[in-house]
Structures are given as C-alpha cells and as structure tokens.
Amino acid sequence: MPKKRSGGGLSPTQQAAKFLGVSVLAGAVLAGIALPAVGALGLAAKGSVEGFDALPTNLKTPPLSQRTTILDAEGGTIATVYSRDRTVVDLKNISPYMQKAIVAIEDSRFYEHGAIDLKGVLRAVNKNARSGGVSEGASTLTQQYVKNVFVEEAGDDATKVAQATQQTIGRKIQELKLAIQVEEELGKKKILENYLNITFFGEQAYGVEAASQRYFSKHAKDLKVQEAALLAGIVQSPSRYDPVNDEAEATKRRNVVLTRMAQVGDISAAEAEKAKKAPLGLKVSKPKNGCITAVKNASFFCDYVREVFLSDKVFGKTRKDRAKVWNQGGLTIRTTLDPKAQKSVQQSLKDHVNQSDSVAAASTLVEPGTGKVLAMGQSKPYGYGKNETEINYSVDHGVGGSNYGFPTGSTFKPFVAAAALEEGRPPTQEYSSPYEMPYPEPVQTCSGKPWLNTAGEKVPNESESEVGPYRLKEAMALSVNTYFVQMVSDIGLCPVMKMTDALHVVQGSGDKLPEVPAISLGSKGVAPLTMASAYAAFASRGMYCTPIVIESITQKIGDKQKSLDVPKSTCSRAMSEKTADTVNTLLQGVVDSGTGKAAGLTDRDNAGKTGTTDERKNAWFVGYTPNLSGAVWVGSASQQVQMKNITIGGQYHDLVFGGAVPGPIWKDAMTGALAGKDSPSFNLVDIPDEDKDKDKKKDKDKDKDKGRDKGKPDDGNNGDDDGFIGGLTDGGTGEGGPGGFPGGNLIQGAGNGPGGRR
DSSP, X not given: OOOOOTTSOOOHHHHHHHHHHHHHHHHHHHHOOOOOOOGGGTTTSTTOOSOTTTSOOOOOOXXXXXXXXXXXXXXXXXXXXXXXXXXXXXXXGSOHHHHHHHHHHHOTTTXXXXXXXXXXXXXXHHHHHHHTSOOOOOOOHHHHHHHHHHHHHHTTOHHHHHHHHOOOHHHHHHHHHHHHHHHHHHOHHHHHHHHHHHSBOSTTBBSHHHHHHXXXXXXXXXXXXXXXXXXXXXXXXXXXXXXXTOHHHHHHHHHHHHHHHHHTTSSOHHHHHHHHHSOOOOOOOOOOOSGGGOSTTOHHHHHHHHHHHHHOGGGOSSHHXXXXXXXXXXXEEEEOOOHHHHHHHHHHHHHHSOTTSSSEEEEEEEOTTTOBEEEEEESSOBSSSTTOBSOOTTSOGGXXXXXSXXXXXXXXXXXXXXXXXXXXXXXXXXXXXXXXXEOOSOBOOTTXXXXXXXXXXXXXXXXXXXXXOEEHHHHHHHTOHHHHHHHHHHHXXXXXXXXXXXXXXXXXXXXXXXXXXXXXXXXXXXXXXHHHHHHHHHHTTTEEEOOBOXXXXXXXXXXXXXXXXXXXXXXXXXXXXXXXHHHHHHTBSOOSSTTHHHHOOSSSOOEEEEEEOGGGOEEEEEEEETTEEEEEEEEOTTSOOOOEEEEETTEEEEEOOTTTTHHHHHHHHHHHHHTTXXXXXXXXXXXXXXXXXXXXXXXXXXXXXXXXXXXXXXXXXXXXXXXXXXXXXXXXXXSOOTTTOOOOOOOOOTTSOOSOBO
C-alpha cells in the first residue's frame, strides 16, 4: 500500500493514480467509450458506473406536479390545493431579466457549450480527485435539470429523494449522459423553460411563477431586474438565501447575481449598481394551500370533494393510484357548489348557532332529481384550534365525517310510512296506538327469523294524552311512537330495510342499518347528506339519485390538457310516484300551530319532518320543496350535551325541539337558496280526515294536558306540536359520538321517562 508523505498529503503514487482517474473519466465522457472499473481509484465503489455506454439514454420526465383549482358551479375559485405549489408557464411568460439572471449565476456559458461544459468538468473532476470526494459538481443547467427530474420523480419519498441527490461519481456520470440526450431532443430554450418551471425557490414555491407570486405577488413575466436577480440567487440554497427569514443574506446574494449579470454583459455596470441600491421590495403572499383556505366557508365541501376523488375508482383502481393523480395536480375541478345556496346555509348557521356554543350544527342542501350537492356547512369552522374541527359532520366517516353519524329521531318515520304504502297499506291505515306498550312481537325479518321482544321493552308516546286509535296522517303529524312500532309489526322489518336500501340510508360508519323495530324511531346514527338525499327522493316523486359534487375535471400535463371521467349520479326508482306523492301530502305545507310556525316556508310548497332524540342530544329538521332538499342537525359531536336549559346562538331554550333550532336554520337557509327560483308544486293526493267526533274528543284530551306547557311563551315550539310536518317524538340515543358512541337500543323503557322527544 503506498505511503503518505509526512504532513498527511498524498504520496506521488497516489497523486499519479488520481490524475489517471481524472483522465480516464474525462475521456470516457468525451468519447462515450466504456468506462472500466478501476478499484484502486475507488470507481467501483457503490454508486459508480460499470460502463458509460451501458447507462440508460432515455430520461423519463414525469409531468410536473402543479396546483389544483377547485371551482364552484359558476366557475368561481373555492380553493387551491397542491403537494407542490407550481404553475407551469411558457418561456415567453418569464421575464427576460429572469432568464438572463439564472443563466448568468448558474451556467454563464450555457449557450456556448453542449450538454457538458468540458472546462467545468475537467476543473471539477480534478478538484474532486484531490479531495477524495465529490465536492464540486460543475453542473450545467442541463445537468441540473436532469437532477431535478429525478427529484420530481421521487416525490415525497425520502429514500428516493436521497438517491436522486446523492453526490457520487456514478450519479454524476449518469446525469452527464442523460444531459447529452436532453440537449439533442429539447434544445437550449426548452431546457431553460423546463428548468425554471421545475426548480425549487424556497417558501414552498416550485417554479418561477409560484416563486414570483410568493415573494412579489406578481407574475413571472413582470419581474424587474433586481427581483429576477433575487430569485436566481435563491436557487443555490433556498434556506440560506431565504429573503423572508434573512433579508441581509438574501441581499448579498442578489448583488452577487447582479454583478455577474454585468460581467457577462446582460446589463451594464451602471444598471447593476442602481439595482443593488434598490430595496428587496418583497410583497410576500403566504402559501394558500388546502381546503382550510377555502372561500365561501366551503372548507368542508372542499374536503369532501378531495375525499370523493380519493375514494372513487373512476379516478384509479387503488387509493394509491388515485392519490398519485391528486398529488400530481394540474386539475381544474368544477363542482356542484351553488355560491348563493352556500352563502345562505352558512349565514343561517351563523345567525342561529355560535361557534363557541357547546353544541354544533350542520346543514346540507341537495337538488332532487340530479343528486347535486349545492351547499354544505357547519357552525364550527374547519381548523385545528378551539371550537374548530376537521370532522365534516354532514358526511359519512369514510369520506371525512363522524364515526357513526347522528341518531335521526322522528325524521326516520317517513321511511317507515313509505314502506307501508309500498306494501299496500292505505294512507288511512289505523292502529290502536296506546300511550305506552311493549314492542309488538313477533316481527318478521328479511332472514325469516322473527324478532322477539325478549327483554320486554316498552315504548311510550310523548304525552299521556296521545292515545289512539290514530290514522297515518295524524300519527305522522303528532309523531306517535306507538303507531309506528305497530306499523312495523304489521308489515315486518324487511319492507323497511328494502326502502332504506333503495334510499341508500346507511349508518354514518357505512354499515347497514340493523334490522330491529327501534330503527323506526331513529335509533341509529346517519349523516345529514344521507338524510337530505333520501328526502330528495320524496321531492322527485320517488326517484333517488346518488349525491355528486364533481361536474367536470380537466388536467393540465405540460402544455396539454385533457378531460377526466367523473362520477355520475345514478338515479333509480325507490318507490312509486303514488307513494311519494302520499308522503309529500303527509309532510306538506305550513299550518297555523306547532313546529310549522318556526320551520315552514310561506312562499312555496314545502314539507319536512322534525326529530329530537332521547335526552335531547340531537335535534333535526329534514325538509324539502319540489326542487331542493335540505337536512339540518344540531347537537354535540361527542353526544355528551343534553340540550336542556341551554343557550344556543344567544337564545335560551329550556328544551330544544327539532322545530326550535334546526327548523329555523332550515327555513332561513332554504329561503336564501331558493330566492328567485321557480316555485313548482307537489302532486298531492286526497287523504280523508278522521271522524270529526273523534277529533273533538282528542281536542278535549289535549286541553287537559296543556298544563304541561303552562307559563311557557307561545313561540310555536311548545304546546301540542300538532301542526306542521309532525311532532318530535322518537327514540333516544346511546353515548359517545365521533369518538365512539355505539348507538344501541334507544328506548329506555318504563321508569326512565318517555322513549323520545319532539
């Protein structure tokens, strides 16, 4: 083994070997001949090459990842999202100063040499041989572009990024050969354009257009000489020369670039000196990435669009494939969001529920007959701080929602009625409907094995005055629990399950609803979007349409654009027109008392249903017109707050009803969303009223029971609740919420109070 000279330098033998290595390497690059592995020179170590000719000659250039723009239905921008903030621009849209500055400081002989600057290579290889490593790259702009392509292809994979940037002789040789190919195929102008679009300028900005916007809030074509010099200087070390965090260091670097521009004749010495005296002139725009930056309070809608993209196989076979397309970006996604409807929903939520309240509210509007989601909002904004949340209360867990949805209470009863009507029961169907009764048994199920009330559970009505017999119209108006459990016992659970399947009603977890009689009282958690879409089928005379949020997508790859396939709404008949018309009649219009006073619209046909679950942990209003359906939920996401003696939106409530808070939210949201739109009518059916003498008897019974509301103001939410769209009685709820309530049997049984609330 050769010995070192005293003092630690290389021996004459080692120096000769190093020089030989430099010569061989340079000759290989020039001649393209096979490069032998010379162990004594360290060229056979990991990362070196076996032969120059054996290296691949095709540079796979992945399309540059760009920002994605999400638009509303009218073309307005909702948000921009990206894995890398980049907007690709043509060279003609980049300031000539910028083009000259980057060439001057990074590769001043760019237009004079080929893919490889021989002088630079010889100088660098010799220096690297002396140092025993790769301390100097001598990379041309073309070689730097090649390296950036490797980095771009690596994406966010740290291991691949490390491999793409490793400083080895092997990596350098590979870059050199690919640079030759790139020069032959693209030419100088295109290489410069590609380089300026791919390179990283710090502060999350990739490419010169994003950098120009980030630091100066202007387009790259408008950069002045001192601004271009600043950006060109950043490239060598984006962290060291970051003008946002170290203005002094960035200024020094900018002035170095200006000096170099003068030296190579791009600008005069006088111009350089004048530019050096100019302030940096920063006008920084903070990165605006992700749905948290969405305008129109549409962050949750934006996030739902992203989740739909990542979960729908139309965009790729696997979630990984879909994520790759999403992260690649360059998408322009036109959505179904109606800006007027969205504004109305969010304003209504703000007017009725405060962000700091102990409960939250969520509302979603859907267009019947198309499935288009027109608006989606909630009272607690998208975020990570106090009284903020990332959970979208309007949708299922699989697309960013709560774990289980929220128990729906009496808003489930129209599904039971629709199932019975489809089974041939008349709208005048009558059941004994006592104040309290055990769950009837046996109840037939789809499996054929009957359900039995082995625990002897009982179900009560809201008040002792609610004693049958009742027909469907009045039972729906009063939301009589015992009526609907008798109806389920009569027709069996299977027709109800078939109806909810046809309406795509599932639990917020994505699981099917359990086949138990308590389901008729809204015992399981469901998402507001699911409820709004199901009720939209009533509005469209029995046609259910799957919800959609994406109208179209175009993707820009390089300088080309293409359209992507998007999910389409699938419409199917869930029930006959007659059944839907009958349900609409049952739930129609506005009356003079009860919950209709707070929730009903006065200028058009409308219908809906209120619901409040046991212990008042959830309150709902789901309603619709022939051309718009909406669901409103109010409650605690954790399912720990009982809405009794509570202040919501600055208004005190001793007891919260479905018509007391959700109802007014729905009314105001729908009023604004429908302003100026057509007012079509329902196709109503004639449902005979019950015997007048029986009505009189019930009026007397109700008069006796009015004592329970003595002293309460008549705001349309107290009293008998015998008006609009039914009462509020329903099943209760288990504990938990997005963090983990399991639902369960919500009927508490005798001794625990009524099984539900209005």
